[in-house]
Amino acid sequence: MTREHLRFMLPILSLSILLVGVFYLQPRAMSYFGLNLLFNLAIPVALATIAQMMIIMVNDIDLSIGTFVSFCACVTATLVQDTPLLGYTVLALAIVGYAAIGAVIHIRGLPAIVVTLGMSFVWAGLAVLLLPSPGGSPPPWLRTLMTMKPPLVPFAIIAACVIAAVTHLFIKRSSFGVLLRGVGGNERALERSGWSIVWLKAAAYGLAGLFGVLAGMALVGLTTSADANIALRYTLLSIAGVILGGGEFTGGRVSPIGAVIGALTLTLAASFLSFLRLSSDWQIGAQGAILILVLAVRLLVSRREGAA
Amino acid sequence: DTSGKRIALSNNYAGNSWRQAMLESWDKVAGAAVSDGVVAAADAFTTSENQATEQAAQIQNMILQGYDAIVINAASPTAVNGAVKEACDAGITVVSFDGIVTEPCAWRIAVDFKLMGREQVKFLAAKYPEGGNLLEIRGLAGVFVDDEISAGIHDEVSRSNFKIVGSVHGDWAQDVAQKAVAGILPSLPEITGVVTQGGDGYGTAQAIAATDRPMPTIVMGNRQDELAWWAEQKAANGYETTSLSIAPGVSTLAFWVAQQILDGKEVPHDLTVPFLTIEQDGLEAALETTPMGSVSNVEYNLDDALAVIDPAG
Amino acid sequence: MPNNDTMSGTLGVPVVALGDVHKSFGPVHALSGATLTVHAGECIGLVGHNGAGKSTLVNVINGRLEPTSGDLAFAGETPGQPPKGAQRAARAGVRSVFQELSLCPNLTVAENLRIPYRTMPRWGWRALARKTVRAALDEVFPDHGITARTLVGDLPLAERQMVEIAIAFSRRDSDARLVILDEPTSSLDAAIALQLLTHIRRFCDSGGAVIFISHMLGEVFGVASRIVVMKDGRITEDRPTKGFTRATLVDAMGHVASAATRTTSRDFGAEVLRLPNGLAARRGEVVGLAGLAGHGQAEVLADFFFSRSSTWHARRKPHVAFVAGDRSRDGVLPLWSILRNLGLMTLREHSSRGMVDHAQERAIGDTWRERIKIRTDDMTNPILSLSGGNQQKVLFARALASSAPIVVMDDPMRGVDVGTKKEVYRMIRAEAEQGRTFLWYSTETDEILECDRVFVFRNGAVSAELTGDAITEENMLRASFEMQEAAE
Amino acid sequence: MTGFLQRPWIWAYLAAAAAFIATMYVSGGQGAGSLAYAALTFAAFAAIVGVGQMFVITLGPGNVDLSIPATMTLAGTLALKFMATDSSLILPGLGIALGVGLICGIVNFALILLLRIPPIIATLAASFLFQSVAIWSNRGLRIKPPAPLADFSTGGLPGLPNLALVAILIAIAAWVLLERGLAGRWILAIGQNARAAQLSGVPVNAVRFGVYVGSAVLAALTGFLLASFSGGANLNMGTEYMLMSIAVVVIGGSSIGGGSSNVPGIWGASLFMFLIVSMLNSYGLGAGVRLILTGCIIVTVVAFASKRSHSA
Ligand SMILES: Nc1ncnc2c1ncn2[C@@H]1O[C@H](COP(=O)(O)OP(=O)(O)OP(=O)(O)O)[C@@H](O)[C@H]1O
Ligand SMILES: Nc1ncnc2c1ncn2[C@@H]1O[C@H](COP(=O)(O)OP(=O)(O)OP(=O)(O)O)[C@@H](O)[C@H]1O
Ligand SMILES: [Mg+2]
Ligand SMILES: [Mg+2]
DSSP states (O other): OOHHHHHHHHHHHHHHHHHHHHHHHOGGGSSHHHHHHHHTTHHHHHHHHHHHHHHHHTTOOOSOHHHHHHHHHHHIIIIIHHOHHHHHHHHHHHHHHHHHHHHHHHHTTOOHHHHHHHHHHHHHHHHHHHOSSSBOOOOHHHHHHHTOOOSSSOHHHHHHHHHHHHHHIIIIISHHHHHHHHHHHOHHHHHHTTOOHHHHHHHHHHHHHHHHHHHHHHHHHHHSSBOTTTTTTHHHHHHHHHHHTTOOSSSSOOOHHHHHHHHHHHHHHHHHHHHHTOOHHHHHHHHHHHHHHHHHHHHHHHHHHHHO | OOTTOEEEEEESOOOSHHHHHHHHHHHHHHHHHHHTTSSSEEEEEEOSSSOHHHHHHHHHHHHHHTOSEEEEEOSSTTTTHHHHHHHHHTTOEEEEESSOOOOTTSEEEEOOHHHHHHHHHHHHHHHOTTOEEEEEEEOOTTOHHHHHHHHHHHHHHTTSSEEEEEEEEOTTOHHHHHHHHHHHGGGSOOOSEEEOOSSOHHHHHHHHHTSSSOOOEEOBOSBHHHHHHHHHHHHHHOOOOOEEEOOTTHHHHHHHHHHHHHTTOOOOSEEEOOOEEEOTTTHHHHHHHSOTTSBOOOOOOHHHHHHHHHHHO | OOOOOOSOOSSSOEEEEEEEEEEEETTEEEEEEEEEEEETTOEEEEEESTTSSHHHHHHHHTTSSOOSEEEEEETTOOSSOOOOHHHHHHHTTEEEEOSSOSSOTTSBHHHHHHTTOTTOOSTTHHHHHHHHHHHHHHHHSTTOOOOTTSBGGGSOHHHHHHHHHHHHHOOOSSOOSEEEEESTTTTSOHHHHHHHHHHHHHHHHTTOEEEEEOSOHHHHHHHOSEEEEEETTEEEEEEEGGGOOHHHHHHHHTOOOOOOOOOSOOOOOSEEEEOTTSOEEETTOEEEEEESTTSSHHHHHHHHHHHHSOSSOOOSSOSEEEEOSSIIIIIOOTTSBHHHHHHGGGTTTTOBTTBOOHHHHHHHHHHHHHHHTOOOSOTTSBGGGSOHHHHHHHHHHHHHTSOOSEEEEESTTTTOOHHHHHHHHHHHHHHHHTTOEEEEEOSOHHHHTTOSEEEEEETTEEEEEEEGGGOOHHHHHHHHHHHHHHHO | OHHHHTSTTHHHHHHHHHHHHHHHHHHTTTTHHHHHHHHHHHHHHHHHHHHHHHHHHHTOTTOOOTTHHHHHHHHHHHHHHHHTTOGGGHHHHHHHHHHHHHHHHHHHHHHHHHSOOOHHHHHHHHHHHHHHHHHHHHTTOOOOOOHHHHHHHHOEETTEEHHHHHHHHHHHHHHHHHHTBHHHHHHHHHHHOHHHHHHTTOOHHHHHHHHHHHHHHHHHHHHHHHHHHTTSOOTTTTTTHHHHHHHHHHHTTOOTTSSOOOSHHHHHHHHHHHHHHHHHHHTTOOHHHHHHHHHHHHHHHHHHHHHHHHHO
16 A cells, blocks of 8 residues: 555544444434535535645645635625625635735745634735624525535535546646646746746636635525634544545645545544533534544554555 | 423523523523423533534534523624524424524514614713714624614714714724723723623723723713722712613523423514613612622523513514 | 857757856855756757756746846747746746655656646546556656656655656656756666666657766766756856766866865774664664665664654653754745754753753854855845755754764755765764764765665565675565565 | 945835834924834834744745734733733743743644644644633733833833844844854754755754744743733734735845844834834824825835845
8 A cells, every 4th residue: 555545544444444433423414415415514624624635735835725714705605695696706806816925925935824814814904894683594596506415415415426536537636736736735846847837826826816705605594694714623634534545744745635534533533522522612613532442543544554 | 381391592692691691591590490300301512613604504504413492692692594494494493682684484572772772872872962983893894783772873873963983993892992992092082981782891991991081971881890999989089970771691591482382382482682771779789799700791581482472462 | 168059959949048047046056157058869968066057047948946147948948928937938848857846745656747737628628637647657757656646745755756756757748848957866766767768868868858867876877868967056067978087077166176085994882772673783883774775774763862852851862863854844934044954953951941052053053164164154044045955954964963872864865965975974983083974875886885785675674784805786686575576 | 325225125124214204294203212112112013923944935935924913812812811910930831831832832833843734834723722722811901011121121221222222133143143154054954945954964854943943932032021011911912913924024034035134124014014104193194094094015125125236
């Protein structure tokens, strides 16, 4: 088994173990209805995780993805609903804005972590301006999409698979994906071959923006309304998801399928805990413990594999 | 008969004394109800982050766990509507309180937050008919309660002689309020009164005490440290103010309402509870019953609940 | 004298012509007036001391650096607005192999082809890439054993370098006309290097041009049809290979080569180390680790170093010092000055009450700058302003300045010029005579021949121990391949 | 002068001064003294946690301590609960706070070292544990600090709050450590290339251990002081210091990529972060506009600071 296979298998393994745990605690979850409930809120998390992955892929880190998703959710719940043309334009501009940030970060050699930290204030401000108190509603098509009940397999599962497959094909199989990962692996090598790192970085950030927009829209479709703080925790969640999915902070080593699985794992971990019925004092701590546990299991498995 | 029914409390935040008192009241009252055999279970759940998305997931888990009723203090009035709707569709009774939800299928035990804002200004207007400058301490930006209280305050101020000369966000935390006030004070003219949202009065007083300004009238929010400071000032120089907040024990009221609904009682979907006001005279009494470092509280029993339900119905 | 041919030569069609090119970095004149024409079918050996300007010259050709002044003309270029920089060179069929830096470790071997191959078709590119890389590897390095699906990061250094070279020679929609190899053999063992040289000759015979930079003169003589010598930013000699002998070439580079320095048998002290795999060394001994590249020598050295040093406690007098060969991975601290880089190992030794002794640090810096001839006017310049070879000298000085009784060297002469090498050999000798023990892994036979005792590695284990007169190239090669033959 | 302008930290001070002047412009020069006093007081908290975070960030890419808020909360709650307003217990109380910091730091580093969890995730996960212990230990009750402690933390010399004094002393110690100390060199070396540092004899794990423990202890001290200053510990009292600690490090001109840091910038950035909020509050702008401006100003300052450090 090569390192790459292991990187791929471990996230699946941890998700499976958790899923078995959940089914054991709550057999009712083992149904069409149950799986949908367990996983539907993981869809926006998965999209946000993919967005974060695009940034981590080029060796940066995005501390603004949570507020950006909140902002997109606010736009979706207000402008897109009321004046669709304006709404979609704003979302498109937001993507362009993200790409521009990527370009500026590269051209001026700025630390991405701080620029995105600053941008998180900007997105939050815009969201508060747009929606000072919670409200809004999703465009009907979106609500219909997110509450779809396809036969046999719940929508949440299908959506997760589609997201994973599409991003996998794009990042791991397409020739453009190779260039994007190359930026993370060895920027100088691309530069020497005459590629424009600025454009590639802008593309990576633009893609992150695109998935951020999708996350915001999916979120509104599920929650039926938005507020300026709705997705703040996606920032840390998405970083954790990428890492759980076998990604690394540097070197362009990321896995889109892993990232989606990482997002599902994190969502499932929270459910697992509430099924455990811990005292509410310890529920927060247990969240941390489970994160540690999953990563520790991974370490054990990879050690054994390494020894074998 | 609800002895076989199971009720869950969905809470989105446990990081301050108000929420802790709320959880404690729930444990006490609902726990007693379980041991008395009134209901089969009354479990409390808190999300690890104060986020609507987490709470929505939590509610969905409760649906899976097969609770008969879910009592919610919601992170957002609208953002958990999707999950609440799913719960209703699964035949679960949903009762929201304090942080209420707008989904029509749920019950709401609401506090008139706008009125809370208005009352503060009314009190100050009675004390200073000639008006003056006000400093406003707000809560967390983008949150419904903050917007409501502030709207009430501004509405009433426009009908008085007062003028709001400064406004800062204290995030309902003493230390954040203290910092924000300390930062804006130097650029403000003399302040007559401070309108607050609860949990931020003591921090404000600390920040003002650190300067050489005269102490304005700060409306308090029923925290024990606020009351203790007020009592101290009152003893020293006859300081006068008022204190108002929603009582954390309203969670127990929500519990009884849920139990009554499960019992088959017709309950209107919108109920209102008064907030708990402490006046100059009641200060010492209130202070005595408030545990050190906690919040003034009242817990409700079944009769209180019926009293709230009936006049409304 | 520089060959001032215009674009019509006798050898073949000129591929690129530089006319009086200057390049300066601030006050440093890395190139001052280089004129050079490269014709199709010739292989130019480019030699010169560390910091002579070789890398700068080839970087001007391949478009990484914009010359400060001078002309640069590629064959077949239409007049008008040509594209700039790297793209212009790429369009003219110029390909470069930089030392160990131009692959993405997170991509597979085949995916790495995508990066220089700018006009790769969008559809079906993966199959094409695999086929192309495989073909190129088979052509340059028969029996390489590298699969196109492996991640480059999982390959040992030598194989990475092979991949990079193969990619440079690979066939694409437009074929390579000039391949620039900047110290391509520095981490390859002799057998693989020979395959490369053979391929270069084949490539030139079929009309390609090559610029070959190396500090290993044997290789240069073996492959170059013309040798260009650089010294202090100028081209000082430019003649057909036939016109040089080893001695005249070394003279031209401006260094005096001393004869082999190995003295006949000395007395060594007590044994200071013996590892389970049989590796052993005595006080004052220079022990060589030989064998084909990537057979576990570097790992043995690193493991030994880690076993004798602690990650929890720094000894005032360290037991072992380490000289890295893979500079950027194991040695250089890129944000620091030369001085700070040099002084890192001796910090603890000269600190008092946890504070750094700055005067002592400067003194050590000045001493070693003299002793090992680091080419800089100011030791507080950033380390990255030094040429590759000079950075390596700093790493030597870092280890030798410490009082560690054992010095571990992981192929430390990569990119060090002939003159400096001799100087370092002499220094190692002198230190050994004072009682220091050296463990020295090298891919170069010359260096192994400097050792008192040699352990030949094969598949991670010691396959032979050679001493005294038994240390010969032939014996080493035999031990390197022995087991393989036995298995067959 | 140009040499001066090339120091990466100068921009944080210039920005802080600009924010100060802009605030004074609103009040027509009134209250300059009290604004400066308040700024010194509140910047002190950010400066102390910032110093700890700076050392962590200096360790190189991926190193960051996200458990600072939880450590602050835990140390503050446990210490105040232990002292229970008894002034004879102040020193043991301080000891408890620092002890909590020590334990938190050890937990963080154990996760990083033994389980090889990336620091960003390890400290995040650990912070959930710390937060739980804090909730469990005193359920959000705000217990007052002993009177002498409260007086100390809110008092000060004319023009110089005690807290600022403490924070300045800590900053000076950190400066000496970083610029003159062996440990500082080692930290900087690890931040540039950990493997190279280890091969040059740097005791890598000991240094990283020290840095993580140091960061946690400084966070615990800040929690203790903040709780004493604001009249009790809150369960959410450290929240804003998560982003704040990172922001002051980088606005102060340290490299987020590790290996290059400076202490003076931490103070400049801490003052700036307080004054910028004061300024925007004084102008009476709404929350949305205020947030947007804060973000834009942070990005601008960083753009200036890092441009200088690049060319330097
Ligand atoms: N970016 C730069 N900034 C400053 N000085 C530079 C830079 N690049 C090269 N130099 C200087 O230019 C001179 C020539 O360097 P170059 O790298 O071309 O030498 P080289 O012949 O390749 O040496 P080596 O054999 O050690 O690789 C050296 O003195 C070097 O220090
Ligand atoms: N970040 C940098 N700052 C300053 N100078 C640099 C930097 N990176 C590279 N250089 C200079 O550019 C020149 C070429 O760099 P390169 O990495 O190709 O090294 P090199 O000389 O080819 O080393 P080697 O011969 O060992 O491969 C070097 O001489 C170096 O001085
Ligand atoms: Mg060179
Ligand atoms: Mg070189």
